[in-house]
Amino acid sequence: MYSVSEIKRPANTTQTASLWNGLLETGQAEMNVRAGEPLFFEGDEADFVYEVLDGVFCCYSLLPDGRRQVTGFVHPGDIIGLGSQATYHTNCDAVCDAMVRSIPRSRLMRVAEERPELGSRLLNCATEQLAGMQQHFVLLGRKSAKEKLASFLLTLARRYAGEDAGEVTFVLPMTRSDIADYLGLTIETVSRTFTKLKTAGVIDLPQSTTVHVRDILRLEETAEAMDCGV
Amino acid sequence: MYSVSEIKRPANTTQTASLWNGLLETGQAEMNVRAGEPLFFEGDEADFVYEVLDGVFCCYSLLPDGRRQVTGFVHPGDIIGLGSQATYHTNCDAVCDAMVRSIPRSRLMRVAEERPELGSRLLNCATEQLAGMQQHFVLLGRKSAKEKLASFLLTLARRYAGEDAGEVTFVLPMTRSDIADYLGLTIETVSRTFTKLKTAGVIDLPQSTTVHVRDILRLEETAEAMDCGV
């Protein structure tokens, strides 16, 4: 029904230029992280900045009673751990087998002092993250469960398949629990909402981890004005 | 009961060093903004970066049906509009009479190219904002109404009075509506929750805009582990 070759996977994403491409010749190291394993913990010394080469990571905070909020998923080409603080301010796990390129923060900052171009790229990267987080505030604070999940799937669909495809099929690398904690819901509500979107004919779920968007326009309508400023 | 001189107001906050202190001799301009008036709108050309000198601003996004999410309050000493995008990604209003110092973005970026020190301060400013937003994700996604309001009041209490005061009194510059849209609640729930905190003896409300924290430890307990990483 859906040939494997059509199914988009985050791991397939081939990124173009690295953030520090051409500016750092040495000091980088590549590193594999297995599914479910941590890259770092909240409060750890923030000695490294990472660029995701393959796989997906999940950044989250915990409350003492165990409640968890996923603050973001980090995909190939994205940067993790950018920050001037001495320690990381979230935990970070790989949600599937992954690979990162690491660079010592001290070296990155030293080079940024010499090469203003790098500094400006870093600032750009940080403010892009800020802009993305604004939208997530709206989602968490003001959207219904259905709108939340539709918004989330829409973001993934666009990332994996570009804006304009009418139909897309992709694999969810993260679990229902990760999605729930990202959207501020429970796993039961996420599951029920998946079923509702399926029943409504907006998506198909050939497997629980495979999403087929049947009608991206209806998904956009359901997500309620993701990008509409006014 | 509470002498006026003890009541902290955000306007009183005297900030020390400006972000670009000593690095920009010209190009700055000061500007007054009246309560309720906009500083800029989402989508506007982001020609200026502002430093708040006095008063409080409120940044927010709107959904097309009118739902609003306040993404942050901006206090004296804070920076608004930092970003490399061509346009602002939120609306921004003054919640009370305010004053800002503006600087053309182009000039700021040009100087940053020459003075890496400024670039690093800008990056620092951006990543501090990122870190603060992480905590707000936890609040929006995982906290109850009581925990949300307690967390919010605690943040204000600390800002206005330092960490360790047992009792603090301060004026809320923003309306219940602003608070509700910041915490992802309705004004009714915010109002009811204020009453609950008052009934529980955690705070007093001599006036609706004046908060007296009677027991900051109990406020911290109610806020549930604001800063507890694990």
Added chain:
DNA sequence: CGTGAGGTTGATCGCTTTCAACGGAGGTGG
């Protein structure tokens, strides 16, 4: 074939929202 983790579905509960009425503060004009 047993086991355990992840996912789905059902029934019920409860917190927050919604709808509605009321009260107080500030501003305006007769």
Added chain:
DNA sequence: CCACCTCCGTTGAAAGCGATCAACCTCACG
């Protein structure tokens, strides 16, 4: 000076959405 109006905040009653508790299913793995 006071009646009137509007905005903001509070409170009550009822409804609804998502959470909670619980059972069951599916699939990978040993």
